[in-house]
Amino acid sequence: MFSPNFGTGVLMFLLVSSTFVHSSMSEIDAKKRYMREKVRKMFYHAYDNYMAHAFPHDELKPLSKTFTDSLSELGNLNLEHLSEHYNGSALTLIESLSSLVILGNNTEFERAVRWLSENLSFDVDVRTNLFECNIRVLGGLVSAHILATDSRNRLVQGTYKNELLILAEDLGRRFLPAFDTPTGLPYAWINLKYGVMENETTETSTSGCGSLILEMGALSQLTGDPRYESAALRALRKLWSMRSSLNLLGTTLDVATGEWIEYSSGIGAGVDSFYEYLIKAHILFGKEELWRMFQSAYLAVQKYFRHGPWYHEADMRTGKATYWQLTSLQAFWPGVQVLIGDIAAANSSHREFVYVWEKFGVLPERYLLDHQMLHPTEKYYPLRPELAESTFYLYQATKDPWYIEVGKSMVDSLNLYAKVEGGFASIKDVTTMQLEDHQHSFFLAETCKYLYLLFDDSFLVDRNYVFTTEGHPLPVISAWHDRLPENYIPTNGTSIKSEKQAARRSSAMSLQVCPATTLNSGRSSQQVESACHIPDAQSDHRCLTEDECGVDATTCRRRSCSMAGYCGLWLFI
Ligand code: DMJ
Helix, strand or coil: CCCCCCHHHHHHHHHHHHHHHCCCHHHHHHHHHHHHHHHHHHHHHHHHHHHHHCCCCCEEECCCCEEECCCEECCCCCHHHHHHHCCCCCHHHHHHHHHHHHCCCHHHHHHHHHHHHHHCCCCCCCEEEHHHHHHHHHHHHHHHHHHHHCHHHCCHHHCCCCHHHHHHHHHHHHHHHHHCCCCCCCCCEEECCCECCCCCCCEEEHHHHHCCHHHHHHHHHHHCCCHHHHHHHHHHHHHHHCCCCCCCCCCEEECCCCCEEECEECCCCCCHHHHHHHHHHHHHHCCHHHHHHHHHHHHHHHHHCEECCEECCEECCCCCECCCEEEHHHHHHHHHHHHCCCHHHHHHHHHHHHHHHHHHCCCCCEEECCCCEECCCCCCECCCCHHHHHHHHHHHHHCCCHHHHHHHHHHHHHHHHHEECCEECEEEECCCCEEECCECCHHHHHHHHHHHHHHCCHHHCCCCEEECCCCCEEECCHHHCCCCCCCCCCCCCCCCCCHHHHHHCCCCHHHCCCCCCCCCCCCCCCCCCCCCCECCCCCCCECCCHHHCCECCCCCCECEECCCCEEECCCCC
16 A cells, blocks of 8 residues: 655645735735736737747647647548648637636637637538547637627627637537447547548547537527537436446446446546536536436545545446556546535645645646656646646635645746746656647636636626636526526435534535534434444544544445545555
8 A cells, every 4th residue: 555755745735824824815815916917927928829820720839839730630531631721720719718708808809709700610621539629619619609798798899690609509510420329429539521430439438428518518508409418418328327336437438339448447537527527517507317427426436536635546346446546637626526515525635736736846647656656658747727727616615825825836837847938838747847849728728717717716706607627617597407406405314404514514425425523412303414424533534543433424334544544445455
């Protein structure tokens, strides 16, 4: 077993916390304003360089000041035709639309909308990844359409004629052939002009076919055409039906047979946004069915993947741990936990990612927890947004100024290590800080956006948005709800009678993962949430001995104290 040692991080956290505790509100506000302007500069450094050197191609290569058409994958296509007629799909511009509105740059937003309306076409012989095209292009267009038509933004001054929605609908239609499989699970790759190519691979990932519902559902709501939502929902339901008896899913599968290919999974690559979309789609569309799926899936994650604040991978059939790895993509998870109110769990897991960030200067793609070393070939950091995203959510939930310090540290590192004359370059190796010639569009869609919103959330005042997995905001409006969601009614002997206890309850979830509530005693009329539940001695689930661990509420199994000092239902390898 392992005992990750991020001790210096702990020390740093304590120092940072204690110095920050003494900052007054006005000092914090001043710092936030200062940091907001720093992030604004970062965004424009990335955006202006993209516009100067790469637009209308997909992404900027900031070291060589050239471009890459990364959304396309050429496959068996007619290259001559492509080189003549395909000039990219202005991916980074589409990805920047909602960030421009959040930064208050209506003029540039309008200019971009005009250019896209007049020039963008999806009638191109390009093989693209359905998931990526959905979250980046469809999501970018749908979100920008909503922002353009929202009178509160005072945009486009009456000249906007739904051009972005027309483009989005055209793209959505081109997605539909991908769903024409015996299972309803979509192919991972689609040719925008010709549909599914001959001999196309039938292998896809869980996130690839389980994270389409937000964008395609929103498209159906906006156009009145139910086909997009139906296709995405059918795929999601099929995927869920393939879960194991432990409520776990694998990472890769075959869309023709509906069989799993890779049985091991976690909360990172290949699966991450599947979980995210269950809860966010429930919030956006009010479907109880999605809530129930999420609830079961979340409990299974907490039970089989969690080890203290870390999450390892496990085999969906047995629940046995497979890989003990901390990956950069997993850092989105605390943000999801904030959405359901599990703030304590979110905070403890987020801290571990911060320690890793502090240890390396940025977040490496993969860290081997059992060997306490970086993955030999995945030492890169492509300026991913997940830690900034979780930091933003946690600050929204707690207003703890420590998260502002975390954001500042991230901004400082990005400027120190990744900023070059031609934009922001990905980091190829976090041990040497050697750079790579790629500025991913998600740096503008997400990393800069979440950092900006951390320091200035005025865009969110009096509004209720769900952010897609690519950071594009979609409004929560009752008109999109099947019906208003039912209030959560605790089941399985779980009920809370006293207001005091209800107030302490941070979420429906925390009731079921051994919450830190006290047991009933004597003749109290309160009901306990489970007949067998014994809380851990410490509310943060830390322990020195076995005696400090209780009995799990859902399984009635005795929890044990891990070598890392956390109570849990550990499965030892
Ligand atoms: C983004 O495209 C999205 O956040 C996606 O869900 C995961 N990967 C990248 C950023 O790391």
